[in-house]
Amino acid sequence: MEVKGSNSNTIIQSEEEMDLRRGPWTVDEDLALINYIANHGEGRWNSLARSAGLKRTGKSCRLRWLNYLRPDVRRGNITLEEQLLILELHGRWGNRWSKIAQYLPGRTDNEIKNYWRTRVQKHAKQLKCDVNSKQFKDAMRYLWMPRLVERIQAAAAAATTDTVTAAATVTTVTPTTIANSNNTRYSYDDNNLNNNFDVHSGNMVVTPTIMNNNFGGSQSYTPENSSTGTVASSDSFGAQVSPISDLTQDYYVPVGNNNNKNNPNPDYYQQAHDQLGFLDCITSPSGLYTQEMDFQSMEPNTPWIQNDGDTSSSFWNVNVENMLLFQQLGDTM
DNA sequence: AAACTGTACAACCGCCGGGTG
DNA sequence: TCACCCGGCGGTTGTACAGTT
Structure with missing residues (x-):
């Protein structure tokens, strides 16, 4: 949030804020931001927003760039x-x-x-x-x-x-x-x-998927690439046939x-x-099987080990199997 | 087909710390 | 030292879309 000054500054900023846009970014706004950053670089977001002719807060510009427009932003399912x-x-x-x-x-x-x-x-x-x-x-x-x-x-x-x-x-x-x-x-x-x-x-x-979103300034940018359309869920923790x-x-x-x-x-x-x-390179900060588990608190009939009935996720859906495994682990520890 | 519900994700908000004049 | 500005962070909300009833 802008830190408001006093008196005239407050009035000026309030007027400016009245013009500020909010909500979803348009393609034109995206292009303006991309072009400006391509030519001038990022940083100093408040002045950048003004210089680029964007009726957005600097924060909004920064967020849009970092979370969405940056060419190295990777889109798609979480692997x-x-x-x-x-x-x-x-x-x-x-x-x-x-x-x-x-x-x-x-x-x-x-x-x-x-x-x-x-x-x-x-x-x-x-x-x-x-x-x-x-x-x-x-x-x-x-x-x-x-x-x-x-x-x-x-x-x-x-x-x-x-x-x-x-x-x-x-x-x-x-x-x-x-x-x-x-x-x-x-x-x-x-x-x-x-x-x-x-x-x-x-x-x-x-990763290679990044290349599909690499629009290099305004030249190869396409609105389709920036579509906010929903990507098929990978709510699976491994249930799906994952791309290798x-x-x-x-x-x-x-x-x-x-x-x-x-x-x-x-x-x-x-x-x-x-x-x-x-x-x-995947690592375990905790160190598997090295920490004591609180099996005492996991009674077999507690909701904790019941099937949650989630059929949308076969990874998470193996709860019964997992819980049996869970118990076996407890037995051996 | 319409209404309803759930999900995913973009965007915003408030707070905080660092830099600067 | 202080006030201000800026950037970054985590939490939250809004909304489009998909799925279900």
């Missing part, structure tokens, strides 16, 4: 790996969405936050437990995350039969650590994550001068092939 990473990192940092987003190239904090609220919290609600409860966290850690890992590995194994054509130029991103990825156990190395997924560094890793790991396939890594991020160009990205598997 299995991303789901796993979100669960993992949320377990470590809680609602630090922007921090979590740093590890998911092309995903915005807003998108991750929305994902968490609409998907994860929904299932916590269905399980009649608090999303921040130890029970739900344990379920994620000991059941759903290992299951996700299994599914990712299965998908990766299937992918090994595919021939991936690499581009002529390959920029290698070398994992600093190859973490153990045997079945459902994985180890944690925060620095490794940082090295591979820091979108703010010069080695930002983006976006993060384990090809990577597009910016090379050369990275300072031109405000003037995106498709040539800016070069394709790198099969640089690292996701499971080579």
Whole structure:
């Protein structure tokens, strides 16, 4: 919110605010913002908004750019790996969405936050437990995350039969650590994550889907690309037939001068092939099977282990199976 | 076919911390 | 030191669309 001055300033700002637009952005506004940033760069959002002729607040412009118009914003379903990473990192940092987003190239904090609220919290609600409860966290850690890992590995194994054509130029991103990825156990190395997924560094890793949204200023921008149309839900945590790991396939890594991020160009990205598997870098801050679970509080007949009846999500829908597993885990601990 | 409901996501809001004059 | 501005963050709301009744 603007900090209002006094007297005449207040009057002027109030008049300006009366002209300020709110709500959904139009294509023209998008183009104006894209063109201006392409020519002048981002930052100083309030003056940018005025200079670009946009009747929007600087905040609104910034948000529109960061969450939607940036060429490296990744759209589409949250992949299995991303789901796993979100669960993992949320377990470590809680609602630090922007921090979590740093590890998911092309995903915005807003998108991750929305994902968490609409998907994860929904299932916590269905399980009649608090999303921040130890029970739900344990379920994620000991059941759903290992299951996700299994599914990712299965998908990766299937992918090994595919021939991936690499581009002529390959920029290698070398994992600093190859973490153990045997079945459902994985180890944690925060620095490794940082090295591979820091979108703010010069080695930002983006995925091929980004190329479809790379409109490079106003030239190749199409309103269709910016459509807010609903994308088919991947509310599955692995239930769907997932495209083989976006993060384990090809990577597009910016090379050369990275300072031109405000003037995106498709040539800016070069394709790198099969640089690292996701499971080579997926990690567990908590350390699977190392923390004590509160099984005492999980009586077999509590709502917690009942089928929630959600048929929309076969991943989340395996609750009965999971809960049996859950109990077995408890028996062996 | 219409009404209703649920979902996903874009956008806004309020707060806070850092920078600056 | 203080006031102001700006950018960033997390929480919340609004709304379009899909699915269901």
